[in-house]
Amino acid sequence: MDIENTSELRLLIECARGGSLTAASREMGITPAAASAMLKKVEARLGVRLAERSTRALRLTPAGERLREYAQRALELLDEGLAQITEGLEPDGAKGGRSAALRGRIRxxxxxxxxxxxxxxxxxxxLDQHPGVDLQLSVGDALQDVVRDEVDLALxxxxxxxxxxxxxxxxxxxxLLVASPExxxxxxxxxxxxxxxxxxxIRFKIGERLERDWRFWRRDSPPVMPIDVTVQGRRCADDGGIAHQWALEGRGLTYKSELxxxxxxxxxxxxxxxxxxxxRPMPLHALMPSHRFLPLRVKALVDHLAQGLRPSPSRRSGLSV
Structure with missing residues (x-):
């Protein structure tokens, strides 16, 4: 292998986080000279420059940034595995056995x-059930690139x-089409x-696209051609929460996910x-990158969300188109 130990991976991560070898060495408990020597040794072994250095700062090259992304994932998976085989077994009262504790960060x-x-x-x-899990939550209606933005899970x-x-x-x-009683x-x-x-x-703007047409089907009837209506309004938002609030305040009709x-x-x-x-059909999906192993903590969160979002029989739609 071209990476001899996890310290080399961690050095790359800490260099990116702190922006300098001094900051990275401080986090790792080594001297700046030792950190510099370790980085040079890795670069020499790989035959590629991983960082651009100046007197006060350090910036990863594209190759260094790519390696850092994989290093971050690898160390998180390693931490999870070590937790499961050492401190990670805790009583499972429901089954009378023992289950693995969950540890690590979920983005x-x-x-x-x-x-x-x-x-x-x-x-x-x-999070109350799994105190070893950290959550990094990104909230917004702009779509993120799950792979590029290093997101573990997107809804x-x-x-x-x-x-x-x-x-x-x-x-x-x-x-559904909704409005306030007022x-x-x-x-x-x-x-x-x-x-x-x-x-x-009350309309939505998704990215650069203004949603002008609302589509409807007859409920509980055989699938037929839908009706599209071009709507008008003085209020438009790229945040679903704002559109919801305007509807609650009686500002207009809106066309929102029933969930x-x-x-x-x-x-x-x-x-x-x-x-x-x-x-329109508005299914909610949990999206995960397909090119890497799915950590148990992410799978557990997806299972938890699926259970919590499960609709009662009275909420199920009778129309399928």
């Missing part, structure tokens, strides 16, 4: 409204197009999708408009 990316209203309590519960709505990823469906929902009292209620052109609608709004529907803060019609 999770999820949309804002879903996280704040649905997922956050599930994450807190998971995303909609159909999937990236064949590089492993996906598990967590929830099979749809979009809005409907003031402005009336549309009876057919074609009438939406006369109403104030995001299920608590608002249950409380009556929002009501379903035109319940005989449903919107």
């Amino acid at each position: 999770l990316s999820a949309s804002s409204d879903l996280t704040r209203r649905i997922v956050l309590p599930l994450l807190d519960d998971f 995303r709505y909609g159909e999937l197009a990236d064949s590089r990823l492993v996906a598990r469906k967590l929830y099979d929902g749809r979009r 809005f409907l009292k003031r402005h009336g209620r549309p009876a057919h999708p074609s009438e939406l052109t006369r109403f104030e609608c 995001d709004i299920r608590d608002s529907l249950a409380s009556g803060a929002l009501v379903e408009v035109m319940p005989e019609w449903v919107g």
Whole structure:
């Protein structure tokens, strides 16, 4: 092997994190001279320059950054394996046996409204159950590149197009047309999708694309051609949580995933408009990079989310298109 020990991998990680050999040596408990010698030794053995040095700073080269990414994953997996065979066995009362403790960091990316209203309590519960797990949560509706941005797990709505990823469906929902009771009292209620052109609608911007057309199917009927309606409105957001809040304040109709709004529907803060019609399929998937081994802690979190998001029978949609 061209890497002799884990200290060489850790040096690369600490150099990237601290931006200098001095900072890296301090974290590793060695002298700056020893850190410099170790880095030069690795570069000589690999035959490639891993870092650009100046008198005060250090920056990884593209080759160094690529190696650092794999080093980070490798050390995390090694830590998990060591935990399982040493301190990592703890009683499993439910089965009368012993189960492996979970350790390490999980980098999770999820949309804002879903996280704040649905997922956050599930994450807190998971962390309470597994004190050895650290969570690094990235919240926002802009899509991240799971591989490039070093995300262990991403929760995303909609159909999937990236064949590089492993996906598990967590929830099979749809979009619904909703509004607050106050809005409907003031402005009336549309009876057919074609009438939406006369109403104030809260729209979304996904990336650079403004979502102008809302699609509907008849509920509980044989699949037929959908109806597309071009809607108008003075409010548009690239954050689902803001659109949700505007709807709660009676600012307009909105077209949201039923999972995001299920608590608002249950409380009556929002009501379903035109319940005989449903919107686009909006399945929620857990996405994971396919090119590396899946740590047990990530698999355990996916299982936990799948259990927590499981809909009750009364919430299941009767339409499949």
